[in-house]
Amino acid sequence: MQTLNVDLGARSYPIHIGSGLIADISLIAPHIKGRQVMIVSNTTVAPLYLDQLKTTLGDQYQVAEVILPDGEAYKTLDSVNLIFNALLENRFNRTCTLIALGGGVIGDMTGFAAASYQRGVNFIQIPTTLLSQVDSSVGGKTGVNHPLGKNMIGAFWQPQLVLADTDTLQTLPDRELAAGIAEVIKYGLIRDADFFSWLESNVQPLKQKNSIALSEAIYRSCQNKAEVVTLDELEGGVRATLNLGHTFGHAIETEQGYGQWLHGEAVATGMFMAADLSGREGWLSQGDVARIKALLEKFDLPIAPPESMTAETFIKHMLVDKKVLDGNLRLVLMTAFGKSVVTEQFSAVNLQQTLAAGKKLGFF
Amino acid sequence: MQTLNVDLGARSYPIHIGSGLIADISLIAPHIKGRQVMIVSNTTVAPLYLDQLKTTLGDQYQVAEVILPDGEAYKTLDSVNLIFNALLENRFNRTCTLIALGGGVIGDMTGFAAASYQRGVNFIQIPTTLLSQVDSSVGGKTGVNHPLGKNMIGAFWQPQLVLADTDTLQTLPDRELAAGIAEVIKYGLIRDADFFSWLESNVQPLKQKNSIALSEAIYRSCQNKAEVVTLDELEGGVRATLNLGHTFGHAIETEQGYGQWLHGEAVATGMFMAADLSGREGWLSQGDVARIKALLEKFDLPIAPPESMTAETFIKHMLVDKKVLDGNLRLVLMTAFGKSVVTEQFSAVNLQQTLAAGKKLGFF
Numbered sequence: 001m002q003t004l005n006v007d008l009g010a011r012s013y014p015i016h017i018g019s020g021l022i023a024d025i026s027l028i029a030p031h032i033k034g035r036q037v038m039i040v041s042n043t044t045v046a047p048l049y050l051d052q053l054k055t056t057l058g059d060q061y062q063v064a065e066v067i068l069p070d071g072e073a074y075k076t077l078d079s080v081n082l083i084f085n086a087l088l089e090n091r092f093n094r095t096c097t098l099i100a101l102g103g104g105v106i107g108d109m110t111g112f113a114a115a116s117y118q119r120g121v122n123f124i125q126i127p128t129t130l131l132s133q134v135d136s137s138v139g140g141k142t143g144v145n146h147p148l149g150k151n152m153i154g155a156f157w158q159p160q161l162v163l164a165d166t167d168t169l170q171t172l173p174d175r176e177l178a179a180g181i182a183e184v185i186k187y188g189l190i191r192d193a194d195f196f197s198w199l200e201s202n203v204q205p206l207k208q209k210n211s212i213a214l215s216e217a218i219y220r221s222c223q224n225k226a227e228v229v230t231l232d233e234l235e236g237g238v239r240a241t242l243n244l245g246h247t248f249g250h251a252i253e254t255e256q257g258y259g260q261w262l263h264g265e266a267v268a269t270g271m272f273m274a275a276d277l278s279g280r281e282g283w284l285s286q287g288d289v290a291r292i293k294a295l296l297e298k299f300d301l302p303i304a305p306p307e308s309m310t311a312e313t314f315i316k317h318m319l320v321d322k323k324v325l326d327g328n329l330r331l332v333l334m335t336a337f338g339k340s341v342v343t344e345q346f347s348a349v350n351l352q353q354t355l356a357a358g359k360k361l362g363f364f
Numbered sequence: 365m366q367t368l369n370v371d372l373g374a375r376s377y378p379i380h381i382g383s384g385l386i387a388d389i390s391l392i393a394p395h396i397k398g399r400q401v402m403i404v405s406n407t408t409v410a411p412l413y414l415d416q417l418k419t420t421l422g423d424q425y426q427v428a429e430v431i432l433p434d435g436e437a438y439k440t441l442d443s444v445n446l447i448f449n450a451l452l453e454n455r456f457n458r459t460c461t462l463i464a465l466g467g468g469v470i471g472d473m474t475g476f477a478a479a480s481y482q483r484g485v486n487f488i489q490i491p492t493t494l495l496s497q498v499d500s501s502v503g504g505k506t507g508v509n510h511p512l513g514k515n516m517i518g519a520f521w522q523p524q525l526v527l528a529d530t531d532t533l534q535t536l537p538d539r540e541l542a543a544g545i546a547e548v549i550k551y552g553l554i555r556d557a558d559f560f561s562w563l564e565s566n567v568q569p570l571k572q573k574n575s576i577a578l579s580e581a582i583y584r585s586c587q588n589k590a591e592v593v594t595l596d597e598l599e600g601g602v603r604a605t606l607n608l609g610h611t612f613g614h615a616i617e618t619e620q621g622y623g624q625w626l627h628g629e630a631v632a633t634g635m636f637m638a639a640d641l642s643g644r645e646g647w648l649s650q651g652d653v654a655r656i657k658a659l660l661e662k663f664d665l666p667i668a669p670p671e672s673m674t675a676e677t678f679i680k681h682m683l684v685d686k687k688v689l690d691g692n693l694r695l696v697l698m699t700a701f702g703k704s705v706v707t708e709q710f711s712a713v714n715l716q717q718t719l720a721a722g723k724k725l726g727f728f
Contacts, residue, residue, distance in 0.1 A: 081441060088512035091683070116480075119507060119518045143483060148452035154483045155519060319455070 002219045006138060006226045011158040015137060015226075017218050019211055021165040022049060022126065025056050031161040033122050034095030037061045040083055040110040041101040042070040045128050048171055053101060053126070064090045068106070072263070075105045075145050077153060083113040094118040097160070103129035104136040104263070108154070111142030115157035125159045128168040130180025130214070131264050134187075134221035137162040139229045139242070150250055164218055166211050174207075174300075179264025181206065181299045182245075182271070184217050187224040189271060189292065190241045193338025195220050196295070203298045240342040244332040245270030251317035252305055261302070268301035273354055276361045278334040280350040288337045289362050304359045311355035366583045370502060370590045375522040379501060379590075381582050383575055385529040386413060386490065389420050395525040397486050398459030401425045404447055404474040405465040406434040409492050412535055417465060417490070428454045432470070436627070439469045439509050441517060447477040458482040461524070467493035468500040468627070472518070475506030479521035489523045492532040494544025494578070495628050498551075498585035501526040503593045503606070514614055528582055530575050538571075538664075543628025545570065545663045546609075548581050550635060551588040553656065554605045557702025559584050560659070567662045604706040608696040609634030615681035616669055625666070632665035637718055640725045642698040644714040652701045653726050668723045675719035 001018035016027055037057060041050055046067045057063055066086040068079050087096065098121060100110035107125050114123035127133045143154015169177065188196030198220070199206075205213035225242065232239040249270030252261055275292045278284045296303050305314075318329060329351075330344045354361070365382035380391055401421060405414055410431045421427055430450040432443050451460070462485060464474035471489050478487035491497045507518015533541065552560030562584075563570075569577035589606065596603040613634030616625055639656045642648045660667050669678075682693060693715075694708045717728070 077441065077445060084510055084517055085512070088510055088516060112480075116476075116507075116517050116519060118516060119505065119520055141483065143480075146448055146452055148449070152452060152482060153448055153480050155480060156483055 002215060004219060004222050004226060006158075007230050008140075008158060011140075013158060013160055013162065015162040015164060015222050017133075017164040017166070017215050017222070019165065019167050021163045022052055022167070023056055025058065027163060028056065028124065028161070031122070031124055032061065032097045033160075034093065034097065035061055036090070036092045036096035037063045037099060038083070038087060038090070038092060038096060039063065039065040039099045039101055040068065040106060040113070041065065042068050042103075042106055044070040045102040045106070049101060049126075049128065049168065053099070062090075064092075068109070070102075070105075072105055072145070075109060077144050077146075080109050080113050080116075080144055083109065084117060087113075087117055092117075092121075094121055096121050098123040099126060100124070101126045101128065102132075103127065104132040107132050107136045108142050108151075109144060111140075111157050111159070112144060112154050115142055115155035120157070123157070123159050125162040127162065127164055129172055130169055130177055130218070131183055132180075133164040133169075133218050134180060135183045135225070137164065138222050138225040139239075150254065164222075166214050166218070169209055169214060172209075176262065176264075177207075177209065178299045178301055179262040179268075181217075182264035182268040182296070182301055184221050185295060185299075186242075186244050186267065186271060187221045188338065189275075189334060190224075190244050190332070190340040191228070191338065192220070192224055195224070196338060200291075200295055203295075207299070237342070240330075241332050241340045243342075244334075244340055245272075245274055247318055247331055248273040248305075248314065251314045252309065254317045255309055255313055256306060261306075265302050268296050269303060269305055272296060272303045272361055273305070273357075274331065274333055276357060276364065277331070277346060277350055277354040279362075280353060280364045281333065281346055283333065283335045284337060286364075288334075291337075293362050304361055307358065311352055314355045366579060368583060368586050368590060370522075371594050372522060375504075377522060377524055377526065379526040379528060379586050381497075381528045381530070381579050381586070383529065383531050385527045386416055386531070387420055389422065391527060392420065392488065392525070395486070395488055396425065396461045397524075398457065398461065399425055400454070400456045400460035401427045401463060402447070402451060402454070402456060402460060403427065403429040403463045403465055404432065404470060404477070405429065406432050406467075406470055408434040409466040409470070413465060413490075413492065413532065417463070426454070428456075432473070434466075434469075436469055436509070439473060441508055441510075444473050444477050444480075444508055447474065448481060451477075451481055456481075456485075458485055460485050462487040463490060464488070465490045465492065466496075467491065468496040471496050471500045472506050472515075473508060475504075475521050475523070476508060476518050479506055479519035484521070487521070487523050489526040491526065491528055493536055494533055494541055494582070495547055496544075497528040497533075497582050498544060499547045499589070501528065502586050502589040503603075514618065528586075530578050530582070533573055533578060536573075540626065540628075541571075541573065542663045542665055543626040543632075545581075546628035546632035546635070546660070546665055548585050549659060549663075550606075550608050550631065551585045552702065553635060553639075553698060554588075554608050554696070554704040555592070555702065556584070556588055559588070560702060564655075564659055567659075571663070601706070604694075605696050605704045607706075608698075608704055609636075609638050611682055611695055612637040612669075612678065615678045616673065618681045619673055619677055620670060625670075629666050632660050633667060633669055636660060636667045636725055637669070637721075638695065638697055640721060640728065641695070641710060641714055641718040643726075644717060644728045645697065645710055647697065647699045648701065650728075652698075655701075657726050668725055671722060675716055678719045
């Protein structure tokens with residue numbers, strides 16, 4: 001087991017990464033403050049791991065559960081209200097603990113419920129997808145979607161503990177594993193060129209779900225993210241680089257309707273679009289961009305937006321992005337291989353060419 | 365104009381108290397960060413003050429508004445969602461500012477919307493009732509009710525500015541003024557015996573809505589609350605004394621249905637029940653309790669629960685109160701005149717007698 005401590009002063013917490021962690025009460029018990037525990041999971045994950053977690057918790061707590069439907073389409077205020085109902089029907093008080101058992105959607109909703117129930121209660125993350133293990137577990141971002149925009153309602157709320165049990169990845173479909181790898185690659189691109197090289201050398205072990213390779217990928221991703229978050233907890237500056245590829249990616253997800261493309265797939269294409277634009281700006285070489293394309297392709301990730309999406313479609317969706325400040329579009333771009341910045345200093349002509357490139361992305 | 369600075373480090377903010385403040389852009393403009401301003405008000409207050417506020421803001425901002433139905437019955441997640449809808453339909457970004465123009469219900473919902481929209485945006489409170497000027501404007505408590513409990517969903521979120529314009533109290537019905545006075549008296553009871561004496565000497569000017577007397581009452585109430593909140597921002601300890609009378613009061617409101625009794629009326633009776641129990645415990649004299657009764661009566665506040673409420677009804681509602689820790693009932697009680705404490709150290713027999721006293725409260 002590897003452990004990473006996220007240093008946020010009074011709100012610091014550990015991330016444990018490894019095999020067999022859900023079965024280990026000694027890791028969980030120290031972070032449950034009261035006697036009441038509400039497990040929040042979904043219809044896909046609960047049949048796989050809920051009983052195991054309940055067995056680990058034993059009978060020393062008042063344990064209750066909410067099982068929500070699976071999928072981004074259910075990441076809504078209505079679903080969060082189902083958690084509130086369960087908490088109140090079970091008379092849970094403000095020293096209760098919520099445990100999120102599932103992927104990013106469950107983590108985001110459980111975290112927002114924890115932030116808002118009685119103005120804030122404890123919560124523990126047990127992410128069961130690679131995407132949520134490397135991304136949603138660090139940074140305290142919680143929330144739900146609104147019909148008019150993704151992640152528009154939420155709070156910053158830190159967990160007491162994150163348990164990333166790599167055993168849960170053995171049941172994860174290959175396509176979802178690849179989507180998680182997209183976010184792993186992101187850390188290489190925004191700030192860790194060495195990690196990018198390590199990934200180039202470990203494509204096969206990762207695709208074969210080798211536990212040691214996965215643990216290392218999760219640890220280094222969380223470490224990179226934790227460093228960024230520690231520098232900038234409330235997202236004033238450098239933290240926004242974590243959104244590399246997300247502005248383009250959200251536009252794809254919104255246009256396609258959530259659930260057609262996986263989030264990580266949209267981010268993969270979005271990162272490649274950011275690389276293309278960075279290349280047009282002269283910050284990345286043609287060789288740098290080709291290297292990014294090659295790694296994404298080795299993990300079977302998409303590297304071009306849907307053919308139906310025009311430059312105009314992209315612009316329409318990108319203008320409601322959270323990074324738009326008073327009407328000016330800001331993007332995360334790469335200023336060199338393994339370095340990134342949030343900027344509105346790019347050529348509108350270059351952006352237009354990137355948005356219109358389609359399958360010709362990466363050739364400029 | 366009097367100004368009180370609430371000292372919360374990076375989240376400090378001023379409270380301006382006085383006449384004609386809504387018309388003064390120089391007080392408001394420094395606290396609006398971006399260019400987008402959403403005013404949230406209700407159908408009672410908007411016709412009185414919305415145009416005035418919009419005139420003050422002028423045409424330098426993108427101003428939009430949401431007018432919600434008036435009343436505690438509408439303090440729901442659904443109403444907050446109407447604010448989210450308006451923000452997204454108007455493409456408001458994360459540098460927008462929300463202004464709450466109304467009483468405590470509007471302030472609580474606007475604050476929660478501000479805490480949750482894009483994980484947190486700026487907000488300004490312009491409370492238009494005495495209750496909200498002395499109470500809701502300080503402390504950062506925001507939120508909504510749930511069918512199973514009052515204020516069960518919310519966040520701690522500080523405003524950038526509070527404007528308590530005493531002119532708005534001239535249109536306030538007498539009964540609502542009295543309900544606000546109940547919270548004013550509370551500060552005397554929990555920590556400021558001198559202020560209680562000042563109130564005893566100023567009953568007539570306050571009932572006649574004398575601006576100078578009202579300003580002083582608001583200032584000293586906010587000062588007391590701000591001192592408590594500064595000591596204990598996240599409500600671990602002493603802050604809970606601000607809930608004097610609220611556990612009993614919430615039980616009355618819940619049993620009667622929100623809206624039958626005004627919140628301040630329920631708190632008045634609740635404070636007198638706390639005084640009665642404190643007397644039975646031997647912490648207040650018969651004379652102290654009589655003095656509390658006399659002041660409440662001079663302001664035409666109720667000093668006995670509804671006849672239909674039995675001790676059993678009280679207990680049922682009190683057990684879902686936020687101050688219940690793992691099943692033990694904690695109450696705010698007075699240990700001496702002008703001093704209070706949160707405690708579970710009281711006699712169950714005495715509590716039973718207080719709950720069953722009805723119109724005989726205050727005689728023990």
